[in-house]
Amino acid sequence: MIGIFDSGYGGLTVLRSIRELLPQYDYIYLGDNARAPYGTRSFDRVYEFTLQAVRHLFDMGCPLIILACNTASAKALRTIQQHDLPSIDPSRRVLGVIRPTVEAVGDLTQTRHVGIVATTGTTNSRTYELEMAKMHPDIVVTSQACPMWVPLVENYEFDGPGADYFVRRDIETLLTRDPAIDTIILGCTHFPLLYNKVHAYTPAHVKLISQGEYVARSLADYLRRHSDMEQRLTRGSMARFLTTDDAQTFASAATVFLGQEIVAEQICL
Numbered sequence: 347m348i349g350i351f352d353s354g355y356g357g358l359t360v361l362r363s364i365r366e367l368l369p370q371y372d373y374i375y376l377g378d379n380a381r382a383p384y385g386t387r388s389f390d391r392v393y394e395f396t397l398q399a400v401r402h403l404f405d406m407g408c409p410l411i412i413l414a415c416n417t418a419s420a421k422a423l424r425t426i427q428q429h430d431l432p433s434i435d436p437s438r439r440v441l442g443v444i445r446p447t448v449e450a451v452g453d454l455t456q457t458r459h460v461g462i463v464a465t466t467g468t469t470n471s472r473t474y475e476l477e478m479a480k481m482h483p484d485i486v487v488t489s490q491a492c493p494m495w496v497p498l499v500e501n502y503e504f505d506g507p508g509a510d511y512f513v514r515r516d517i518e519t520l521l522t523r524d525p526a527i528d529t530i531i532l533g534c535t536h537f538p539l540l541y542n543k544v545h546a547y548t549p550a551h552v553k554l555i556s557q558g559e560y561v562a563r564s565l566a567d568y569l570r571r572h573s574d575m576e577q578r579l580t581r582g583s584m585a586r587f588l589t590t591d592d593a594q595t596f597a598s599a600a601t602v603f604l605g606q607e608i609v610a611e612q613i614c615l
């Protein structure tokens with residue numbers, strides 16, 4: 347099975363896109379809802395929690411895990427890949443969501459000025475800036491921390507007037523800091539749930555990038571290039587859902603986010 351990990355519900359937006367493109371495989375989704383949000387936590391905590399989740403998904407038999415969380419991808423991925431994976435099992439893989447997004451944006455911006463909206467943890471890590479400098483050194487990046495957006499989503503307020511206030515404020519701040527921005531990356535997997543609000547406060551000429559489809563395409567490409575990994579994946583078109591918090595609450599929220607009814611199981615990390 348392919349493991350998909352997020353701090354909470356956000357990664358469901360990535361799982362949805364991945365299952366649309368690659369419906370044949372089996373998936374286990376793990377949301378660490380009991381300890382979300384991660385965006386305001388220190389490097390050490392995000393790394394510790396993410397590693398626990400990765401170990402759990404490995405113990406369940408996943409040969410491949412996607413960290414469908416920008417904060418975890420920014421703060422834990424590299425250490426897990428370089429430090430932990432070689433001793434846990436070098437034949438398994440853990441991939442993130444930042445690199446596929448940065449890869450894709452090179453073809454999307456005309457002005458070469460890109461805005462990132464993300465959690466405070468992701469913006470402070472400067473991972474988007476570092477990856478962009480490696481892949482597209484001509485692109486100017488401006489990152490805007492939006493610490494209120496994840497709580498709005500986790501508390502089902504993404505359609506409410508509170509969301510309007512914070513989304514408008516943060517988008518206006520970003521575009522004032524760099525008016526040449528023509529592309530904004532929703533650099534947090536929770537943010538596609540706020541897409542309508544973000545769209546309402548973004549000028550029509552500015553493109554909004556949700557990561558799901560780019561992560562899905564990048565995974566498909568990875569599996570094409572790594573047939574050894576592809577052959578280890580089971581093909582039953584199944585998905586299992588695990589949460590560290592109440593299973594019933596997770597299942598009702600996930601039903602809204604995924605547009606289909608699911609059953610969830612509670613686990614301890």
Ligand code: DGL
Pocket residue numbers: 352353354356357382383384385386414415416417418465468496533534535536
């Ligand atoms: N969804 C996660 C991300 O992509 C983080 C949300 C959070 O737990 O703060 O950054």
